[in-house]
Amino acid sequence: MKGNEALAEAALRAGLQAYFGYPITPQSEILEYLTEHAPQRGVVVLQAESELAAINMIYGASGAGARVMTSSSGPGISLMQEGISYMASAQLPCLIVNVSRGGPGLGTIQPSQGDYFQAVKGGGHGDYHTIVLAPSSVQEMADFVFEGFRLAELYRTPALILADGALGQMMEKVELPKEGSLPRTDKPWATVGKPAWRERNIITSLHIEPEKMEQVNLELQAKYRAMQKEVRYEEIKTKDAEILLVAFGLAARIAQKAVELAREREIKVGLLRPITLYPFPSYGISELSRKVTALLVVEMNAGQMVEDVQLAVSGRRPVHFKGRMGGMIPSPEEVLEAIESIAESYRIPAFERSM
Amino acid sequence: MMRAHEIIIAGFGGQGVLSMGQLLAYGAMVEGKDVSWMPSYGPEMRGGTANCIVIISETRISSPIVSCFDSAIILNQPSLEKFEGRVKPGGLLVYEESAVIQPPTREDIEILAVPALQEAMKLNKRQVTNVVMLGAFIERRPLVSAEGLLKALKSVLPERHHHLLPLNRQAFQIGRELAQRKEATA
Numbered sequence: 001m002k003g004n005e006a007l008a009e010a011a012l013r014a015g016l017q018a019y020f021g022y023p024i025t026p027q028s029e030i031l032e033y034l035t036e037h038a039p040q041r042g043v044v045v046l047q048a049e050s051e052l053a054a055i056n057m058i059y060g061a062s063g064a065g066a067r068v069m070t071s072s073s074g075p076g077i078s079l080m081q082e083g084i085s086y087m088a089s090a091q092l093p094c095l096i097v098n099v100s101r102g103g104p105g106l107g108t109i110q111p112s113q114g115d116y117f118q119a120v121k122g123g124g125h126g127d128y129h130t131i132v133l134a135p136s137s138v139q140e141m142a143d144f145v146f147e148g149f150r151l152a153e154l155y156r157t158p159a160l161i162l163a164d165g166a167l168g169q170m171m172e173k174v175e176l177p178k179e180g181s182l183p184r185t186d187k188p189w190a191t192v193g194k195p196a197w198r199e200r201n202i203i204t205s206l207h208i209e210p211e212k213m214e215q216v217n218l219e220l221q222a223k224y225r226a227m228q229k230e231v232r233y234e235e236i237k238t239k240d241a242e243i244l245l246v247a248f249g250l251a252a253r254i255a256q257k258a259v260e261l262a263r264e265r266e267i268k269v270g271l272l273r274p275i276t277l278y279p280f281p282s283y284g285i286s287e288l289s290r291k292v293t294a295l296l297v298v299e300m301n302a303g304q305m306v307e308d309v310q311l312a313v314s315g316r317r318p319v320h321f322k323g324r325m326g327g328m329i330p331s332p333e334e335v336l337e338a339i340e341s342i343a344e345s346y347r348i349p350a351f352e353r354s355m
Numbered sequence: 356m357m358r359a360h361e362i363i364i365a366g367f368g369g370q371g372v373l374s375m376g377q378l379l380a381y382g383a384m385v386e387g388k389d390v391s392w393m394p395s396y397g398p399e400m401r402g403g404t405a406n407c408i409v410i411i412s413e414t415r416i417s418s419p420i421v422s423c424f425d426s427a428i429i430l431n432q433p434s435l436e437k438f439e440g441r442v443k444p445g446g447l448l449v450y451e452e453s454a455v456i457q458p459p460t461r462e463d464i465e466i467l468a469v470p471a472l473q474e475a476m477k478l479n480k481r482q483v484t485n486v487v488m489l490g491a492f493i494e495r496r497p498l499v500s501a502e503g504l505l506k507a508l509k510s511v512l513p514e515r516h517h518h519l520l521p522l523n524r525q526a527f528q529i530g531r532e533l534a535q536r537k538e539a540t541a
Binding site (some may be wrong): 025026109165166169170171172173250253254256257258259260329331332333 | 377380384389390391392393394396416417418419420421422423
């Protein structure tokens with residue numbers, strides 16, 4: 001199955017109740033698949049007149065307690081930022097999928113990771129974060145829909161899947177999660193009509209008194225601290241690594257191939273793949289960085305994640321970068337070259353290194 | 356044990372380049388291999404260039420995108436020019452004979468020219484050119500059994516086209532025989 005189709009089918013199996021979206025390459029198959037398969041399964045699918053409309057429909061449906069999802073690519077996700085910020089503030093769960101493409105601007109339809117900052121630093125206005133999951137295979141495109149809904153509802157927050165065009169378009173073997181394996185959660189805050197026995201529920205992101213607004217912010221910050229325990233990452237061949245690669249999504253697959261090639265040349269390289277980009281695996285990177293000589297971040301952008309890796313490493317080790325931009329994908333051989341040049345420049349006798 | 360086998364299939368849009376790759380990947384998947392199929396998805400359409408990378412492996416595939424290939428299946432001149440140099444030494448390059456004006460020149464790889472279009476025309480169905488090519492390729496690199504591939508064809512082909520299965524089976528067999536004959540004369 002194509003990544004986009006696997007994601008769409010997984011959403012149906014995860015108990016999706018409503019999808020609102022607007023077509024854009026390279027994620028249109030999500031909307032197409034859902035349009036074809038969702039209505040007969042009792043799921044609302046609507047092609048909105050714009051991404052702005054779509055995200056506000058998501059806001060409304062989520063407020064009413066529905067399990068909702070939207071998807072787009074860079075330009076469309078930018079349009080949605082106002083709504084995402086509102087939802088973060090109003091503490092509404094939803095799943096947003098960004099099958100990203102080369103930017104900035106209208107850019108290109110080829111795969112890119114240039115939306116990293118937008119995804120992990122909030123994206124819209126105000127002090128907020130969304131949970132960000134970064135799949136690196138078609139299997140994870142499906143699995144992370146479940147994980148995304150689960151976390152979004154647990155923390156009452158928008159969650160985002162940051163994929164890229166290649167993951168959306170490629171086909172791989174996939175075992176789809178079982179239908180109904182994600183139970184519905186209680187949503188006592190939902191605006192579904194006020195019974196006599198309780199106060200009315202209010203969902204809003206507007207609090208004119210700054211004292212009240214600060215209180216909302218404190219709640220949000222407490223929630224983001226609590227979320228830190230959801231950090232997930234994968235380590236590959238890190239045990240004896242002297243150079244540590246850090247890469248997410250498709251770039252991690254390419255980096256892994258480069259690790260294989262480098263190991264054939266007896267260079268001890270490992271890979272840490274952040275699976276959650278927010279919360280970021282700072283601690284894992286920090287711990288591993290103590291054991292290695294240097295780090296190399298591999299991305300399909302200008303080096304956006306380098307900043308987060310540097311923060312985690314806090315100057316303890318040099319952090320290098322290899323990447324391509326604008327829809328170009330670094331080849332495993334290019335990454336290997338970067339590894340080789342780092343190995344060359346840090347060729348320190350073993351006894352000195354252990355100091 | 357077979358490591359990963361990395362294949363590029365390239366030609367014009369409409370020649371069945373992408374579906375050929377899907378067939379290979381699906382056939383290998385059914386036989387328990389790990390597979391990936393990565394299409395070029397630019398603004399390609401009938402007449403534009405199209406290609407896909409198929410990887411078949413006994414173990415988990417790392418990068419679905421690679422720049423050098425164990426095998427190349429080539430259906431037009433621009434693709435030959437682009438990918439001839441990216442076949443690994445000792446690798447295989449299969450190309451459609453009539454679509455290529457300047458044949459490949461490398462001597463460190465195995466080269467197989469297949470008059471697939473001509474054979475498909477004899478069957479009055481130029482659309483099966485790709486299946487002839489696939490038959491020739493599989494004869495040289497039996498990554499998937501013929502039965503597995505034909506089973507895959509049944510799953511990949513929409514039901515309304517199932518009456519074409521026997522024709523595809525025939526085209527596939529012709530491809531295999533062409534490759535066998537070339538072997539005998541080589």
